[in-house]
Every structure is written in structure tokens, then in C-alpha cells.
Amino acid sequence: MPLAIAIAGPGGPEVLKAVDLPATEPGPGQARIRQSISGVNFVDIYVRSGLYPLQPGHNVLGFEGAGIIEALGADVGDLKVGDRVAYIGHPIGSYAEVRTLPVSRLVKLPDGVSERVAGSTMLRGLTAQMVLQKTYPVKADEWVLVHAGAGGLGQLVTRLAKGIGAKVIATVGSEAKAGIAYEAGADAVLLHTSGDWVEETRRIADGRGAHLAVDGIGGTMLSQTLAAVRPFGMVASLGQVAGPIPPIKIEELTAPRVIGLSRPSVLAYANDPELYRQGAMALMAALQAGLVNPIGAEYELKDAARAHADLEAGRTTASVILTM
Template structure:
């Protein structure tokens, strides 16, 4: 019997139940993957709380993982048992030792990239690709503001933005996370939950503001992000880990600031877009631009891992290991 973690109903971590399941046989266009590692994301918290409802309950959380193919369906021709693969996106269901997956979601891993690194990095890498190339085309000379620069997504955003030649201003909640962001190449850091972000950004940009801000904190930080962006710059709101976002007035966007709310799950639901982005991410992983693994938890301790993630204490990414 393989372990599986099931969400019985939307709510707290006490709604997560560990049980056993016999490995399933893949359908014609599916594979069965045995996970070496399962990536954790704040999206898992949103799914657990019910902020983003799942189709039915009980449900299995998790949108990314990496491991070895154990079995393939009769219509699968480009993958075989024994292949090492990584995946991200729908359908959810990664919190399990084995799972069925549409073969089209699986991407082969090069030998130099470990399953743990891939599982920690794939969805965050896809998000970074979307934000840095689609939401705003970052290039040499671009100045970016990255909130939670020492977190799971923030760490890979910092490294990829620097790879593209950008100047990176990051916000972090602690000196520990500041050290991590510095090691990843952040040029300027604003430390502390109560820091005057707007004043600090203006001081570091000659009062002009950044070209683009990436805000996954939400709450009152979005208003500060808007104030930190130059005229005709872009603010991407990508989450609300710090709490719900108050209403934003269109007057707050003067003079000509752009506010966008991209969805990585919607973006990679398009198969060609997913494969193009996934190829770019795997190349970056092979070059060493990866998420940093802060902690590993056994799969059966998924509830405790979610508690730690939800509290915002992780300096990097968390993974589950079956």
C-alpha cells in the first residue's frame, strides 16, 4: 500500500488525513509516477482553505512532483518505465507516493538535476518564466521589486531576474532571509515586516520607482507596490499570503500604472505554452538556477509542513518525501 494524504473538506490542517492506497493502473494516455519528491506551494494552502475550490471532496492536494515512471498507458509512445520526469499544474493530486498523470504533463529530467530540486522548483520556475517574460519582459537595465525575496518563489525570481541582467530590489521579513536573497544576487534588500517599502524603493531608484513589482503578499502590500512602481510601470499581484487584498481604486493607478493578476495555473493549462515554459525551466535548472530547499518533510507529515509554510517561516522551498 502506498501512502496518500487526503483533504476531507476545505478548512484547517486537521482536515488532512493520511491513509493507504493500492497503486492505480494508468489509462490509455496516462502514466503512473512514483514520486521521489513532491513540491509544496502556497497554492496548496489556498486549495486546503477553499479559497480556490477543488472539483470535489475528498481531494488530494499538490500540483508538482518528480520521480520515476512505473507504468504507462497503451497510447503513450514517447515515455517509458524508468524515465525520470517532473511535472506541474492540473490535475491536482501530488500528495501521494504514486499517482496517475496525463502523459502530456510529464517532462524528462536531465541527469544533472535531482528529483528533489526539480520538485521544489518546477511550478515556481514556470511562474518565474511567466512573470519575467510574459507579464513584463525583463532585460538588462530593468529594475524589479520582488517581495518575499527569500521565499520559495522569491528565491528563484531573484536568480532568474539577475540572469536576465536586471537590478533586483527585494523585501524580506528577517536577516536570515536577507542573507539568502543576497547569496542569490539581490542588489538591494528591505528588511522587516514594518519597513517603509515605498520610501526605501524611491531612495534606491532616484525617486523614480521600479519598472515592475511582483507581489505575492497581498494585504496592504499591494498598495505599497503600486506606489513603488514608476509611471507606466507594471504591478503583478500573484497571491495573498499575508491576507486578503483591500479594494484598489483606479485613481491609485495614476499616472498610467498597469495592474495585472496573472494566473500560473491558467497559463500552463495551455499545452503548447506549458511545454515551451517547461523546457525553459529545465534549462535553467540545469544551469543551477533553482529554488532553495529549506526543509524536507515525510509525506505523512504534510499537515505540519503546511503549518510551517502557512506561517511564512520557510527561507526557501519545502518538499514532501514519500
């Protein structure tokens, strides 16, 4: 019987348990996929820990994956058995060898894009597109500040921003990770543990600060990030791996700062059919054109708890995957 990784309730990595998950026959508008890969993302940790609630009836984690269609229901358009596909979004459940999904969620993979790459890029790739094109449409020569520049999302934001012609300041947590951020294309890399990174960001970015800041760290970092953005710029708060974010007073965003603060959600973005279609097509085209999304760590499906522990502890860089 196919294997899956489920939780009975919130907690640490130890609550992740291997279970048998019977394969289900796809109904109208559905496809059953034999998966080869699942991405592991911080949003999975938020669900596992209880920060984000589980959907009723769904206790298998994971929002993105890729594989091959092995069965189809009726009314599935031009999809066929044997097609390679990837996806992101609800319903949760990509930590599984086999799963059944609505075909509206599936993205057919073009030639030259592997399941391995697509299945580890959908969530972060669409997140990067969302913040660079929807949250704040970045233009050539504008400055983007991205935290955790050596991480999977940080590297994709950097590469896609550089493709637009923007300039990127990345922050990292250690000197050892600086080279990774530079390799991704960052124009400058700063330690966010240093006491002067905000001032340095403003100095480098024309003495005024970044046009867009992408903060997936959270905690007390967000209030510092606000100070690194120029007037009429934007801060995109994407997560809180450093812990809960203290309340932000509206006065902190008004004159003389006059900046915007957004809390965009890639899952909400992917739930919009047109945005999902456009974003997925653009991402596949970028991957075909050579967009690099390195995989920093891979684990067998049964070792999902170790993957969570390593990601949570900051022992990984780039994308983290589970293989089937």
C-alpha cells in the first residue's frame, strides 16, 4: 500500500508518522498521480506546529509535488495517463507516494523541465513571482532587499529580480552562506546579525533604501526591515521562522516613511485560477530558459521528520525535497 507522512495533531517533528494511504480512483475532473518528489517548505512546519490549522479531513502534510499521472477520471481536458505534472496549493497532502488531485491544480511539465526541479520550485517560484510582479511590480534598476538570501526562496527572488534588471541586496545569517547568495546573483550581501545592516542597506541603495523588501524571517526582524525601505516602497512579510511578529503600529508606516506593508499568501495566489495559470506558465518558461533552483538537501519520504528538523534549525540551504 502507498506510503504517506501524516500527523495526528500539532507538535514537533516527532509527530510526523508514516502511514499507509490507500490509492483512490479519480472521479470527474480528477487525476491520480504516482509522485516522485515533494517539496518541503516552512509553511509545512507552520501547519505541523499548529500555527496554521489543518484542513478538516486532511492530515498528510505538503503543498507541492510532482509525478506522473497513472489514472484519470472524466472531464480532464487534454491530460493523459503518463503525463508529467507538478502542482502547488490546496488540498494539502504532497508527502505521499500516490495522491488524487483536481486536474485544475496540475501543471503539465514542458520538455527540459524535470519532475525533480518542478516539484521543488512551484511554491517558492510562484512566491517569488507574486512578490516581484503582484505585490510590488519591480522595474529595472530598482533595489530589492531579500532576507535569507542563501535559502531556496531567497535565491529564486534574487535570480528572478536580476532577470528583470533589478539590483539585489541579500542578507544571510552567517559568513558561510554569503557565497551562496553572491552565486545566486546578489549585488551585495550583508549579515542580518550585524548591528548596522539597516544603515548599510540604505547606503548601498542610493542612500534611500530598497524599493521592495522580502522578509520571510519575521520575529523582530520585520520592524528593522521597515527602516531599510525608501519612501513609497513596499515590505512583503512572507513568514515568521524567527517567531511571532510583534504588532506593527500604523504610525510606523506613515510620514516620514510612507511605505507599504503586505502579507501576501502564495496559497491564496494559487487559488486564483487565472493568476495560477499565468504564474505557472511564466515559471515553466523561466525554468526552460535556464532559471536555476538548486536543491540543497534531499531525504527519503520516510525521513520527513529529519527534513523538518534540519530545515527548522537552519541546517539547510536552497530547496529541500522528499523523494519517493
